[in-house]
Amino acid sequence: MIKRKKTKTVKVGNIGIGGENPVRIQSMTSTRTSNIDATEKQIQELLDAGCELIRISIPDLKSLNAFETIRKDFLDVPLIADIHFNHRLAILSMEKGADKIRINPGNINDKKKIDEIIEAAKQNKKPIRIGVNSGSLENDLIEKYGGVFPEALVESAIRWIDYFTSKGFYDIIISVKSSSVPHTIKAYTLLSEKTDFPLHVGVTEAGPFLPGTVKSSIAMGHLLYNGIGDTVRVSLSEDPVKEVEVAWEILKSLEIRYNGPMLISCPTCARTRVDLLRIVKEVERMIKKHSIPIKVAVMGCEVNGPGEARDADIGVAAEPGYGIIFKKGKVIKKVKEDQIVSEIEKEIIKMEEENDHS
Numbered sequence: 203m204i205k206r207k208k209t210k211t212v213k214v215g216n217i218g219i220g221g222e223n224p225v226r227i228q229s230m231t232s233t234r235t236s237n238i239d240a241t242e243k244q245i246q247e248l249l250d251a252g253c254e255l256i257r258i259s260i261p262d263l264k265s266l267n268a269f270e271t272i273r274k275d276f277l278d279v280p281l282i283a284d285i286h287f288n289h290r291l292a293i294l295s296m297e298k299g300a301d302k303i304r305i306n307p308g309n310i311n312d313k314k315k316i317d318e319i320i321e322a323a324k325q326n327k328k329p330i331r332i333g334v335n336s337g338s339l340e341n342d343l344i345e346k347y348g349g350v351f352p353e354a355l356v357e358s359a360i361r362w363i364d365y366f367t368s369k370g371f372y373d374i375i376i377s378v379k380s381s382s383v384p385h386t387i388k389a390y391t392l393l394s395e396k397t398d399f400p401l402h403v404g405v406t407e408a409g410p411f412l413p414g415t416v417k418s419s420i421a422m423g424h425l426l427y428n429g430i431g432d433t434v435r436v437s438l439s440e441d442p443v444k445e446v447e448v449a450w451e452i453l454k455s456l457e458i459r460y461n462g463p464m465l466i467s468c469p470t471c472a473r474t475r476v477d478l479l480r481i482v483k484e485v486e487r488m489i490k491k492h493s494i495p496i497k498v499a500v501m502g503c504e505v506n507g508p509g510e511a512r513d514a515d516i517g518v519a520a521e522p523g524y525g526i527i528f529k530k531g532k533v534i535k536k537v538k539e540d541q542i543v544s545e546i547e548k549e550i551i552k553m554e555e556e557n558d559h560s
Contacts, residue, residue, distance in 0.1 A: 204458060207429040209400045212329045212373050215280035215301035217254055219375060219433050220400030224459050225426065226433040227449045228255035228402075229442040230284065235265035235272075242275055244442065249279065251446040252461045255433065257282040257304060260291050266298060273299035282331070289315035293322040302375075304331040307362050308338030320371045329373035332366065334359045335406055336380065352389035355380065360396055374399045375433070379406035386421040394430045403431035414438040415448050422452055460495030463550065466511065467500040474502035476520045476539065484543045494554045498546065508533060516549045518542050 211221030219226055229248050233240040235258055245256055260266050260283045273281060282302045283295035286309050295303055303323070307316055323330050336350040339358055347354040355378040366374055376399050378389040386405050394401060405421045408414035418436045425431050434452070436445040453459040467482045468474075482500045489498055499517030501507025504526070507519035512531025519526040525542040527535045527549065537545045 204427060204456060205429050206432070207394055207398075209398050209432055210372075212375055212400050214255055214282070214329055214375075216278065217280045223432070225431060225453060226254045227252060227446060227453070228257060228282070228433055228435050229253050229445045229449075230257040230259070230435070232442055235259055235261075236268045238268050238271055241268070242272060245272070245276060245279065247443050248446060251443045252450055253446045255280040255282060255302075257284050257435075259284045260295050261286070262291075266291060266294055269295065269300070270298045289319050292319045296322050296326040296328045300328065302329045302331060304333055306333045306335065306338035307365075308334070308340055308358065313365075316365075317369065320366060320369050323373070324371060327373075329375060330366070330371070331375040331377060331402055332359065332362045333377045333379070333402075334362070335378070350380070350385075352378075352380070352385050352392060355385075355389045356392045356396065359393055363397055363399065375402050376400070377402040377404065379404055381405060381407040381417075383417050383421045387424050390425050390430050391428070400432035401430060402433050402435065404435040404437055406437055408437045409439060411438055411440045411444060414440070418448060419452055419455075423456060426452070426456055426458060462493050463489040463496050463498045465489060465498050465500070466514065468502050468507070468510075470502050474520075475522045476502065478502040478520055481518075481520055481542055485546060488543055488547050489550070492547075492550050492554065494550065494557055496550070496553060498550070515553065516546055518546060 209220040212219050231241050231244050233244050235241055248256055258269060260269055280301045282304055283300035284304050285292040289310055292303050292305055310316055334355050339350055339354055343354040343358055359376050359378050378393055380386045390403060403422055403425055405417045408417045422434055434449050436448045438445050450461050454464045465486055470478050485500050496515035499507055499511035499514035501511050501519045504519050507517050508528035508531045511517050517528050523539050525537050525539060526533055527537060527545055
């Protein structure tokens with residue numbers, strides 16, 4: 203079992219981040235915030251996918267006014283206002299009900315304005331994520347380290363932590379994102395050694411679905427496996443629902459958190475004599491309706507299942523015209539091929555009922 207590094211707890215709305223709380227999943231709307239209907243539709247889609255905190259960009263007053271309406275329509279959802287450059291929008295977002303604001307202090311570049319944000323956060327009892335990345339890194343640190351390197355990102359983060367805490371403000375979450383996987387891993391590893399504030403982990407500008415998923419999985423997987431990270435956001439040039447789905451798969455693969463069954467399946471080979479990819483897709487769709495944290499295996503022959511997949515809670519070894527259903531490596535029944543998915547679901551339902559009664 204992975205042991206997380208101990209961090210402080212910061213409340214964002216009704217959600218705790220850090221401390222003994224689970225690793226939280228968040229994403230960000232990609233609609234124009236001023237388009238209330240589209241934004242609210244996307245928020246609901248994110249919630250349905252298992253997103254726990256939702257960040258919304260507030261680039262102007264029109265967006266701020268829309269945010270006020272959205273806030274009223276989603277009272278129980280932790281909403282985060284994403285602010286760049288304009289400190290007044292940061293202050294007004296808190297007054298309009300944002301549960302947290304995210305700022306890059308380097309983008310504001312005026313200590314007096316940052317002081318006003320801190321004071322407003324104190325008065326409204328709202329936390330702040332201090333975001334540090336290549337676009338907001340201070341020039342003196344770029345010169346000191348000869349570019350945007352992990353050590354520079356970390357020094358900037360510590361500089362801002364010290365500044366905020368010197369003003370008596372401690373409801374802080376930190377991020378030091380990079381688009382480079384090695385830089386991301388090194389920056390967060392260094393930062394985790396220097397602070398116990400909760401860490402928001404992610405690879406910024408990760409890219410389209412496939413490369414972005416790979417980058418995020420490598421960086422976040424490495425960090426989470428080593429106990430680093432209290433909340434995650436997978437950043438993809440894609441429907442944000444995909445970000446949430448990838449985040450859950452990362453957590454499930456590390457056996458940190460589950461939002462439903464984990465699917466394992468063989469890659470197929472010459473031994474496979476059925477349309478296994480079709481069966482896998484059908485099982486994948488089916489298990490999304492269930493929340494029990496179990497492992498489901500779909501295998502294409504007797505070699506992989508129930509042999510190699512003997513640790514699966516429920517699985518099938520598919521053969522031409524039929525499937526061998528097994529639990530924890532033990533064969534329990536043989537069914538027709540067109541009954542494979544429904545029979546697996548029956549067993550999942552049984553396990554859910556047993557779990558409810560235990």
